[in-house]
Amino acid sequence: MDDCCHCGKKRVRSEEEMKRLSNRLCRIEGQVRGLREMLQKDVYCPDILVQVSAVNAALNSFSKELLSEHLRTCVAEGIRQGDDAVIDELVAVLQRLMK
Numbered sequence: 001m002d003d004c005c006h007c008g009k010k011r012v013r014s015e016e017e018m019k020r021l022s023n024r025l026c027r028i029e030g031q032v033r034g035l036r037e038m039l040q041k042d043v044y045c046p047d048i049l050v051q052v053s054a055v056n057a058a059l060n061s062f063s064k065e066l067l068s069e070h071l072r073t074c075v076a077e078g079i080r081q082g083d084d085a086v087i088d089e090l091v092a093v094l095q096r097l098m099k
Contacts, residue, residue, distance in 0.1 A: 011070075011073070021066065024058070028058045031051065035048060067097075075087070075090055
């Protein structure tokens, strides 16, 4: 599989994957704009915090989907090619995500 290059740190995504991830990010952008509007309209703090929680959940969902794709493609291919560095990289990424 040539769509993942660990040395150049790039990954070519399928059109379907790109569309799916881009759509998620567009929804998140809309949620963040909504937060700004709530703040400008002096919405009650707990109501804004509930929306912040929704944005965090959406970002977590995006991260899970991206991580899943990374495991299925880049990591799996690296392991098949005997590249143990992909495991070290994955461990480092997971440690950063779990802070």
